[in-house]
Each structure stands twice: as structure tokens, then as C-alpha cells.
Amino acid sequence: MAARVDLHGKQGLLVDDMPEMRSAMRIQLSDVGLEHCDTARNVKEAFEHLAQKRYDLIVCDYNLGQGADGQQFLELVRRKHVLPLSTAFLMVTGETGYEQVATAAEYAPDDYLLKPFTAELLGTRLTRILDKKAALAPVYRWMGTGALDKGEPDKALAACEAIIAAGGRYALDAQRLKGELLLSLGRAAEAQAVYEGVLAQRATPWAVVGLARAELATGHDGEAREMFEQALVAYPNYLAAYDSLAHLLARTDKVAAQEVVEQALKVAPSTQRTRELGSLAIDNRDFERAESAFKRVVEKDRTGFFKSHDDYAGLAKSYVEQGKTVEALGAVRDMGSAFARSPELAARQAAVECQIHVRAGNPEAAKAALDKALKVQQSARLDATTALEVAQACFAGGRADDAKSIIQTVAEDHHENDAVLARAQSVFAAAGLEDEGTVFLEATRKRMIKLNNDAVALAKSGQLDEAVAMLSEAADRLTNNAQIALNAALALLMHVHRNGVDAARIAQAHAYILQAQGVNAAHPKLAEVSQFYRRIAPAGSPALPG
Amino acid sequence: MDTPIDPLAPLDPLVAAVIHDAKNALLALDTQLADIERRTARFLDDECRTARSVDPECRPARADFSAARATATRIAGQLTELLTCFRAQQGRLRLAIDDHDLSDFIDDLLAELGPPPAGIAFAVDRAAVDRLGAWAFDAYLVKLALLDTLRNAFRHARTGVRLGVDTPPEGGVRFSVADDGPGFPEAVLIGAVVQSGGEGTGLGLVFARLIAERHATPAGRHGRVELANHGGATLRLTLP
Structure with a gap:
């Protein structure tokens, strides 16, 4: 057996609420x-430590007393990108928490250890995880570390290939990472081949679910659904299969999706899934269930680390739809005291309050709240969720044109983001305008495609100034649209390529590439445009990461 | 006349709760013993060396620690099996299937098993382990089933026990535990009963079958347990 990692010299963080433990x-x-x-x-405290220092390993107890548990902590630090992939995370749990930890889907710890255990066993497990981390380090290096560093997926894939080619004990882990990378890059057919190759050797849940996700990504919804359902018969506790199936069903059958999320919650409680349940229950007009779901999220998380504006907004809507106006307004007030002040918070509170007053038959109060929401919306660049809440309030308050204008901006800004578009569609649906929403959003999507195509055609026909002007205007307005930003960068670089170096255009192209990378580091055009930039930009130009 | 033991008999929830607490206490005791043993190892060895000058028969205290730990973990393991069967009866048994490196798994199994009894040779055939690499299964529950099987084999073996890992022709991974003892009673072998006279409750066999059968693939294949007598008892646990 190869020499194992030595723990001497490593930096560790131990998280446990019990002093004696x-x-x-x-x-x-x-x-x-x-x-x-x-x-x-x-x-x-753990979060503060992680913000200040890089650790090689974290040992965390599942049960952290009142407030959050270890699994929630792991979800938080992974979502907020403060835990590098190279850091080992060992969850320590009693038998009662074992199933929750062992069945965790997206945010699984590297390993878990059932209490009680000896020091020797603890040491063995930690060194095994660190061994694996060291072997997969070349992949992690290119997978990036967080929001500002999305890595270079192509290089991460090459590192996977090298580990797979060398064989050895971590080849299967490299296959798993390779499948995930390919799916994230939209290379579903290649991901499918990886999963089929693994499954030809052995049945393993991640490859079964991965294959189903690849089917889904290639538009084979029916086959994917069947595969997810078969996966759940064989692995009834594999949460990733529930999550994927629920997302698939949510597109066409939200009642069935809600049922799947309910089943997943019986396997293991989760803030994220409870929130999803509440959201689906609202869409399904199952307001009692929505109320209990959002209440659980809001009440369980006393630390405030895991709550979002969505939870209070969802709770308020569940109340008001049941005629509980006082409770609904109370939820809006609680939202204000649970979070720091921000334009998003102010707009969200006002928008939800407007909808409550409309429902309760208080037109004057509704109008005042809507005016307030629109004032914030016009003065600040709100995130998509908040902007869509304001749009929903506009519909409720009888200002359909304002609602559509807001939705149009959001949809143009996120025309490649299915989750945002689905949310926009649900705003139309809540206003009773489902069919109109479908047409409206499809038209927006087509308009964005046309804008891109027209600009590309201009560039190809040599009208580079016009192409640059058209795309730069769009990229400055739609800062969450990676495709527009990349095309703007490409047009600028073509301009430089044809007309000679221009530092301002180089700098602008650089800024657009970074803008696109910040939105979607896995965008299929990012590598090509980055490569073109590196070829065109003269020495001394701003460098791209990686 | 004694009432026959039925390991599948429903368990009262209160009894289950008491068993749960007792199992946790035994596991805690095992950990405490391990830590005391480790911390006092040098002192105990020195003391034994000194004592041998007056009593050459003085037995190292470490052996007593090992025996005490083995007892605690064996009983805790059986209680866990009982609780697992209880959860299965209530429809609450959940398997956590994930990839596990078979070499690490065998290392963990052997570390928890401890040394064989005096006079019993224990051989482990790991040839297929390196070839297979990792397999997807519930390592915690499969380990419990194999520990119980191996302990039974140690108890019944005359001179030797063998643990093997291989791949059956129809696919999957198969763990085999063979001893050179008297073999399974005929009634157990044909599946008429899980326990037939003598010592033991048959719980280990019920548990092993339960855990094997709960392992499945989307293609509908399930794990299984097979018994055979080949110059002693052989139990094969196959995972799909």
C-alpha cells in the first residue's frame, strides 16, 4: 500500500458544541x-475561522445543538464557496444522524464516522480522505475555488483523464468528477459515455443518476424519468435521484414534483428541500402545506445563516391565501428583523406587503406598498428573484405593463437561465396569465437569440463598429447574460485583430470576459473567447485568470 | 421445554429503545477501554515485566483489555443487528449505498474483528480486492453482517477460518466465510430454520440475509446469502 499522508503539519478545524466532546x-x-x-x-465560529484561514481538514459533529446541524453547515460553506474542494470534511455522527449524513446528495461530506470511535480509527479515516484529496488535487486545482475563481473545466477534464489513464484506486473518483464536469459543460453525450462505461463494470447510484441526467440534458425526458424512478426503486435513500426527478417533474407536473420532494424529506430533513416543498405547494395552491414547510425553515434556523427572503415571502403568501392577513403581515415584519437592511430586503418586503393588502382588500395600503417597491426597484439593480417579486406585486396591484417591463428585463438578462425563466413563468401563472407568459418569455428568448445572431452577422460582414456598438450596449445593460458579454468581447477582439491594437478595446474585451466568467464559468464559448483574447492581446494587457 | 427462539418476532418499541441505549453504552465502553489501553500501555507492560520476576505466569493486562473490548463490541453488534431487523419490520430500514474501496473495507473489518482465537489459523484471500477496487454498498451494515459471520466461524472452527472476496459469474461481489468446523445443521442448510439446537440465536443469519437482499440494482438484481457445507460451514454473501 502506498505511504499515507501524515497528519503532522496539517491545519485542522474541529466543530462541536459540547465542551467535553x-x-x-x-x-x-x-x-x-x-x-x-x-x-x-x-x-x-466555524464560519469565521474558515473566512480567515485555509484548513487541510475539518472534523464536524452532526449534532451542533440548537440551530443548525453539521450537514447544514457543510451545505452553507460549499454554497458560499468558503470550503475549497481540497479541504477534507469528516462528519462525526451518532447513529441517529448517520442516515442523514450518509444519504446527503449534493453536499456530501468526504466521509463520516459513527460515534463512538477510537483515536486510531479517526486517524485512519482522516489520512484516507487526505490521500484521496492529494490524488485528486490536479483536478481540484482547475475546478476553481469559488465564486471569483470558477476554474478551467477543460484542464480539470484533462487532469481527470490522466488519473483514469493511470488506473489505481482513485480512477473511479476521477470518472465521477469527469461525468459531473461534462454535464456542467453541456457535453451530455460524452457524460453519457462515461456513465455507461462505469455501469458496464458495476452498479453504483451516482452513475445511474448521472446517466439519467445525461438523458435529460439531451432532451430525453421520458427516458430520464424512467431511469430516475428505477434508481429510486434500487436506491430508495439516494437523495440525488429525488432531487433530479423533482426538478424534471416540476417542469410539467408540479403536484408529482411536490410528492417526490415529500418522499425525499422522509429520507432526510433538509432546509433546501423544505423550501422547495413550500414553493411547489404554493404553485399547487396547497397553502396549508406551504405554510408548514416555510414555518419549519424559518423556525428551525435560529442562526439565520440558512434563511432567505424567499422563506418569509413564501410564508406570508401561504398565510394570506388562507385568509390569515395578520399572520402574513407578521411574516413580512419578521423578514425585516431577520436580515440586514438592503435594497433587496426593502423591495421584497414592500412587494409582498402589497400582495397581502390586495388580497385582504386594502387598496390604499396596497398602492403605498407597491409605490415603495417600485421606487426601490428603479433606484437599485435588484437580483432576479426580488425583481420578479416586484413584478408579481405589479400584477396584483393592477400595473400589468410595469410587471411585464420588469419581467422582460429579467428574462433578457437571464435568457440562458432556466431557473429564472421558470420563476418568471410562475409570476405570470400566479396572475392567471400562464399562456401569455409562455408566449411572452418565448418571444424574449427569440429576441435575444436574434440580437446575438444579428450582431454576429454584422461582424462577419465587416461592420465591426456596428456589431461592437450593438453588443456593448446590450452587455452593459444585461450584466447577467454571459452569451452577450462573450459576443461583445469577441466583436471587440475581431475589431482589434482587423484594425490594430487599441488598449481601450482590449480592456473592454477583458472586462466582458470576466463578466461572463462571473456569471457562468462553464459557458461553452468562454474557453474559445479567452483563447482568442490571449492570442490577440499584446504584452502588458490585463491577464485572464488561469 | 424451552420456547424456540424466533429472531423475526416483532420487537416492542420500548424494548427496542432500551436495546438502543444498551448498545450505545457498550460502544462507549469499548472506546473508553481502547483509550485507557492506549494511554496506559507502557505502564501495563512495565508492570507485567516486573510482576513476572515473582510470577512467570503473569499475563499482560493488554490481553484482558482486548478480551473485554471484543465482548463489548460483539454484544453491541448483535444489538445493532436486532435493532436493524426491528427497523426493517417497521419499514424504516435505510441503506446508505456508496462506493467503498474494498481494500479499505477489508482493513476496517479485520481491525474491528481483532485476532482469531488461539489455535485458529485465519487466512484472508484479497486477490480479487485489488482488481475490483471499489464497490457500491452499505459498508456499515455489510461489515456488521460479516463480523458476526466471522465470529461464528471462529467459534465453530477446529483449526482454521478463511475470508475470501471474489466475483461470481453472474456479476456482483461475493464475500465468503468458510470454517473447518462441523458445518451447518441440515435444517439450517435447507432453509427450514435459521437456528437449530446448540448455541446461538440465528439472528446473525437473519441479519445477513436481510442486508444482502436489501442491496439491489435498477436492473432488479438483489443480493443474497448462500450456505454450504464443504469440509465445514461456508457462508457466501453476494452484493449485486
Whole structure:
């Protein structure tokens, strides 16, 4: 067996709310050679440590007392990109938490250890995880570390290939990462081949679900659904299969999607899935269920780390649809005290309040709230969710044109983002305008495609100034649209290529590439445009990451 | 006359709760013993060396620790099996299927099993382990089933026990535990009963079958347990 990683010199973080357990485990860690180990009593302290220092390993108890559990903590740090992929995460759990940890889907720990355990076993598990992390480090290096560093997926894929070609004990892990990378890059046929290759050797849940996701990505919804359902018969606790099936069903049959999420919640509780349940229940007009779901999210998370404006907005809507106006307004007030002040918060509160007053038959109060929401919306660049809430309030308040104008901007800005477009469609549906919404959003999507095509045609016909002007205007207005930003960068670079170096155009192209990368690092055109930039930009030009 | 033991008999929830607490206490005891043993190892060895000058028969205290730990973990394992069967009866048994490196799995199994009893040779055939690499299964529950099977084999073997891992022709991974003892009673072998006279409750066999059968693939293949007598008892646990 190859020499294993030594824990001496590694930096560790131990998270446990019980002082005596912290102390006992700290001694155990020291006994197996981990000399440098910080401790945290709760999620807040752990988060602060992670913000300040890079750790090689984290040992976290599942049960963190009141507030969040270890699984929620792991979800939080992964979602907020403060936990590098190279950091080992070991969850320690009693038997009661074991199933929740062992069945975690998207945010699974690297390993878990059932209490009680000896120092020797703890050391063995940690060194195994660190061994694996070291072997997969070349892949992690290019997968990026967070929101500002989305990595270079092509290089990560090449690193996967190298590990697979070398064989050895981590080849299967590399296949798993390769499948995920290919799916994220939209290369579903190649991902499908990876999963089929794995499944020819062995049945394993991630490859079964991966293959179904590849089918889904190639438009074979029926086959994908059947495969997810078969996966759940064989692996009834594999949460990733529930999540994927629920997302698939949510497009066409939200009642069935809600049922799948309910089943997943019986396997393991989760803030994210409970929130999803509430959202589906609202769409299905199952307001009692929505109320209980959002209430659970809001009440369970006393730390405030995991809550979102959506939870309070969802709770308020569940109340008001049941005629509970006082409770609904109370939820809006609670939203205000649960989060720091921001334009998003102010707009969201006002927009939800407007909808409550409309429903309760208070037109004057509704108008005042809507005016307030629109004032914030016009003065700040709101995120898509908040903007769509304001649009929904506009529909409720009888200002359909304002609603459509807001939705149009959001849809243009996110025309490649299915989740945002689905949410926009649900705003139309809530206003009783489902068919109009479908036509409206499809027209917006086509308009964006046309804009891109027209600009590309201009560029190809040599009218580069016109192409640059058209795309730059759009890219400056639609900062969340990666495709527009990349085409704007491409037009600028073509201009430079044809007419000679122009520092201002180079700088502008650089800014658009970074803008696109920040929105979608896996965009299929990003690598091509980045490569063109590196070829065209003279020495001394701003560098691209990677 | 004694009432026959029925490992499949429903369990009262209160009894299950008490068993759960007792199992956790035993596991905690095992950990405490392990830590005490490790911390006092040098002192205990020195003390034994000193004592041998007056009593050459003085047995190292480490052996007593190992025996105490083995007892605690064996009983805790059986209680866990009982609780797992209880959860299955209630429709609450959940398997956590994930990839596990078979080499690591065998290492963990052997570490938890401890050394064989005096006079019993224990051989492990790992040839297929390296070839297979990883397999998807519930390592915690399969390990419990194999630990119980191996402990039974140690108890019944005359001179040797063998643990093997291979791939059956129809696919999957197969763990085999063979001893050179008297073999399974005929009634157990043909599946008429899980326990026939002598010692033991038959719980281990019920548990192993339960865990094997709960492993499945989307193609509809399930795990299984097969018994055979080939110069002793052989239990084969196949995972799909």
C-alpha cells in the first residue's frame, strides 16, 4: 500500500458544541498527530475561522445543538464557496444522524464516522480522505475555488483523464468528477459515455443518476424519468435521484414534483428541500402545506445563516391565501428583523406587503406598498428573484405593463437561465396569465437569440463598429447574460485583430470576459473567447485568470 | 421445554429503545477501554515485566483489555443487528449505498474483528480486492453482517477460518466465510430454520440475509446469502 499522508503539519478545524466532546476529540486528534487544530463551538465560529484561514481538514459533529446541524453547515460553506474542494470534511455522527449524513446528495461530506470511535480509527479515516484529496488535487486545482475563481473545466477534464489513464484506486473518483464536469459543460453525450462505461463494470447510484441526467440534458425526458424512478426503486435513500426527478417533474407536473420532494424529506430533513416543498405547494395552491414547510425553515434556523427572503415571502403568501392577513403581515415584519437592511430586503418586503393588502382588500395600503417597491426597484439593480417579486406585486396591484417591463428585463438578462425563466413563468401563472407568459418569455428568448445572431452577422460582414456598438450596449445593460458579454468581447477582439491594437478595446474585451466568467464559468464559448483574447492581446494587457 | 427462539418476532418499541441505549453504552465502553489501553500501555507492560520476576505466569493486562473490548463490541453488534431487523419490520430500514474501496473495507473489518482465537489459523484471500477496487454498498451494515459471520466461524472452527472476496459469474461481489468446523445443521442448510439446537440465536443469519437482499440494482438484481457445507460451514454473501 502506498505511504499515507501524515497528519503532522496539517491545519485542522474541529466543530462541536459540547465542551467535553471538543476536548476529548481534540486529544484524539492530537494523539494521531494533528498538532494544529482550531476549535469552534458553532456554525458562526466555524464560519469565521474558515473566512480567515485555509484548513487541510475539518472534523464536524452532526449534532451542533440548537440551530443548525453539521450537514447544514457543510451545505452553507460549499454554497458560499468558503470550503475549497481540497479541504477534507469528516462528519462525526451518532447513529441517529448517520442516515442523514450518509444519504446527503449534493453536499456530501468526504466521509463520516459513527460515534463512538477510537483515536486510531479517526486517524485512519482522516489520512484516507487526505490521500484521496492529494490524488485528486490536479483536478481540484482547475475546478476553481469559488465564486471569483470558477476554474478551467477543460484542464480539470484533462487532469481527470490522466488519473483514469493511470488506473489505481482513485480512477473511479476521477470518472465521477469527469461525468459531473461534462454535464456542467453541456457535453451530455460524452457524460453519457462515461456513465455507461462505469455501469458496464458495476452498479453504483451516482452513475445511474448521472446517466439519467445525461438523458435529460439531451432532451430525453421520458427516458430520464424512467431511469430516475428505477434508481429510486434500487436506491430508495439516494437523495440525488429525488432531487433530479423533482426538478424534471416540476417542469410539467408540479403536484408529482411536490410528492417526490415529500418522499425525499422522509429520507432526510433538509432546509433546501423544505423550501422547495413550500414553493411547489404554493404553485399547487396547497397553502396549508406551504405554510408548514416555510414555518419549519424559518423556525428551525435560529442562526439565520440558512434563511432567505424567499422563506418569509413564501410564508406570508401561504398565510394570506388562507385568509390569515395578520399572520402574513407578521411574516413580512419578521423578514425585516431577520436580515440586514438592503435594497433587496426593502423591495421584497414592500412587494409582498402589497400582495397581502390586495388580497385582504386594502387598496390604499396596497398602492403605498407597491409605490415603495417600485421606487426601490428603479433606484437599485435588484437580483432576479426580488425583481420578479416586484413584478408579481405589479400584477396584483393592477400595473400589468410595469410587471411585464420588469419581467422582460429579467428574462433578457437571464435568457440562458432556466431557473429564472421558470420563476418568471410562475409570476405570470400566479396572475392567471400562464399562456401569455409562455408566449411572452418565448418571444424574449427569440429576441435575444436574434440580437446575438444579428450582431454576429454584422461582424462577419465587416461592420465591426456596428456589431461592437450593438453588443456593448446590450452587455452593459444585461450584466447577467454571459452569451452577450462573450459576443461583445469577441466583436471587440475581431475589431482589434482587423484594425490594430487599441488598449481601450482590449480592456473592454477583458472586462466582458470576466463578466461572463462571473456569471457562468462553464459557458461553452468562454474557453474559445479567452483563447482568442490571449492570442490577440499584446504584452502588458490585463491577464485572464488561469 | 424451552420456547424456540424466533429472531423475526416483532420487537416492542420500548424494548427496542432500551436495546438502543444498551448498545450505545457498550460502544462507549469499548472506546473508553481502547483509550485507557492506549494511554496506559507502557505502564501495563512495565508492570507485567516486573510482576513476572515473582510470577512467570503473569499475563499482560493488554490481553484482558482486548478480551473485554471484543465482548463489548460483539454484544453491541448483535444489538445493532436486532435493532436493524426491528427497523426493517417497521419499514424504516435505510441503506446508505456508496462506493467503498474494498481494500479499505477489508482493513476496517479485520481491525474491528481483532485476532482469531488461539489455535485458529485465519487466512484472508484479497486477490480479487485489488482488481475490483471499489464497490457500491452499505459498508456499515455489510461489515456488521460479516463480523458476526466471522465470529461464528471462529467459534465453530477446529483449526482454521478463511475470508475470501471474489466475483461470481453472474456479476456482483461475493464475500465468503468458510470454517473447518462441523458445518451447518441440515435444517439450517435447507432453509427450514435459521437456528437449530446448540448455541446461538440465528439472528446473525437473519441479519445477513436481510442486508444482502436489501442491496439491489435498477436492473432488479438483489443480493443474497448462500450456505454450504464443504469440509465445514461456508457462508457466501453476494452484493449485486
